Amino acid sequence: MKVGIIGVGTVGASVANILRDNKDIITERSGCEIEPAIGVVSNLNKKRDVTIELTDDIDAVLNDDSIDIIVELMGGIEKPYEIVKKALVKGKAVVTANKALLAYHRYELQDLAGDTPFEYEAAVAGGIPIINALRDGLTANHIQSIRGIMNGTCNYMLTKMINEGVDYDTILSESQELGYAEADPTFDVGGFDAAHKLLILGSIAYDIDAKPEDILIEGIQDIAPEDIDFANEFNYTIKLLTIAKKIDKKVELRVHPAFISKDEMIAKVDGVMNGVSVIGDKVGETMYYGAGAGGDATASAVIANIVDIARRGKGSPMLGFELDNSEDLTLMSKDEIQTKYYLRFRVEDKAGVLAKIATILGEQNISIEKMIQKPLNKTCANLLLATHTSLEKDVVDALKKIEQAGAVTAKPVMIRIED
């Protein structure tokens, strides 16, 4: 299958490069070769980090019958709307990451697409497969509510304001320097970006055809230190929350900063990360967490849609691979495992015992990172220690030798540390 990529910025370049770099796994998972055939850009002179052929002639790509899938990543609303319509009319599958386009035109495009695949996983919460979960994974449920943290810029700023006491203006400048916020940050901090994503989820869960103008949208601009103090006082955190909630026959769709209990799983989504909590009437709460932005994470979602289109009609292969996994991976033997280890020894509290244990560990190439010795009673103590990364076989052998050497009064206990 040949893919034409309209718009070769950060995400477009990632799509082209991942289709090349991860061609092995993508071919095996989709059952066919997927070729990033051409990219469309407005300025051919700009240097781009891609190896695919580039053109500035959109119509040539749309009219090229060898192109099966159009990936729309140009941004904007009306111009991509025209292009996507042309592609669908020509029977080409379309994948987009354009949330603004969908916030305004998703129903017209659904009608036009009919049976032609039109996918948009990347438009909501970047690399998190939340569309997939809602549309396919939770179909048995009436969705009671969706609460999302879907704007990384706002979440980064709020996390810094709450955890580090940085004030709004300072953190906004810092976010702009880091590239997390635009020069004009209104689209992010004003809640509009999150609202576009919410409208898409509102359609999947509730079939509500609303536009941004129809819903409550508030940003994080007015949050002051005293609000954060109040939140801390009562075990709340503050998040820019997108909420879709069904109450009888009505659906609330709103975006605004909200106090939520620190004990909730979604309250723990910090920094630039995104998270979406969905409550279904049967499954209860499920929560989805991951990177909401960035070239590669967003491209991961775009390519998941492309693979899905390539498989269409076949359904996903039972164990994930249409073809054999050519990596030919083999199971690692237990002895080869390497990690850090926590070890507990019950020892007699007398001279020489620690030396004996430390010597055996040293001989087995196990070095100690942390250690606590705690008396258990007059004659015994617990020696608790954490090692640096070691080979499982070395640790198992060391424990055996330590037991045999009579250095301990009970069988040593080992728990692996997964940092």
Next chain:
Amino acid sequence: MKVGIIGVGTVGASVANILRDNKDIITERSGCEIEPAIGVVSNLNKKRDVTIELTDDIDAVLNDDSIDIIVELMGGIEKPYEIVKKALVKGKAVVTANKALLAYHRYELQDLAGDTPFEYEAAVAGGIPIINALRDGLTANHIQSIRGIMNGTCNYMLTKMINEGVDYDTILSESQELGYAEADPTFDVGGFDAAHKLLILGSIAYDIDAKPEDILIEGIQDIAPEDIDFANEFNYTIKLLTIAKKIDKKVELRVHPAFISKDEMIAKVDGVMNGVSVIGDKVGETMYYGAGAGGDATASAVIANIVDIARRGKGSPMLGFELDNSEDLTLMSKDEIQTKYYLRFRVEDKAGVLAKIATILGEQNISIEKMIQKPLNKTCANLLLATHTSLEKDVVDALKKIEQAGAVTAKPVMIRIED
């Protein structure tokens, strides 16, 4: 489409009942009617909370050409293996929640199924659509690692041991009383249940055909209070972790208790809940959280597979609904929203001001749950309060009246509280 349910215990009854109770949404999402036609049980005399027809004649159901989908929920390994094989040979689609069956026979069944749908979302992490995510959502990625908390019994016990200092034997008895642990708890606390699930994920991510005997499996039986003290001392928590990790051309598959940093998202998965963290080479970390067991949550995953099979050949509808959403939900107007509100007033620090504000709030049916007054300077104070659930319109009107009454020296600020 007609569904035959083999095994009508907790999960089987939930499947039958949800197909009946949520028929509206399931029909609209799948584009066809899905009928739980018959249930197969070994003891017809046992009372069951279902309205579907029951039989004890498995072969009659397998030979009934009107049954399109067999749902296997009987448990065990070899007996369901024979039944699933028969169903697949007859060309019937199969859905199972049976992780033990898959831990031993997934590759044989995949070969036998060919193009006949064979699905098992419910076999791993109950209601969390993790198979869906791995098989369809993350296809662009080489999976670098999967770390799962996939046994609710162990996670409940460890959470209690760590957060409340309960010892292992006490919490095991309590878990047995609550029905979270079996009379013989070995299958759960010994890590075997989690291992079955891990083997399935290992096939989807890495195409590794291993059996439980081939991998490292340790349980939580040896964890003692001193281990928990050590964990707390160094900002770790302890979880029964399933780990699948690729290192060069080898794959580690292992199940054991592990120390993990409390700062990790997966460390926050507490109680009976499950969580799975997946690291892909392009998307980075994504995490999936939800109920790993329970009749309705597990049935939610079984039915997602049934809907997927009903849609097969069509792909998922763009906005989730094959048919119109007959609930005909409408967007709630902003004024109708009801939630709790945090309000910040800057007031003059003098007699009568609080009374004026409290009176207006009372007149608008807004009652106060929490309040803090903090002096800002010699003449001004911040009045911070949280309301009980109130109507958005009442709050907006109250703020307007309070401003008009000259009771505040700055525009009031309102942030919604989403408990």
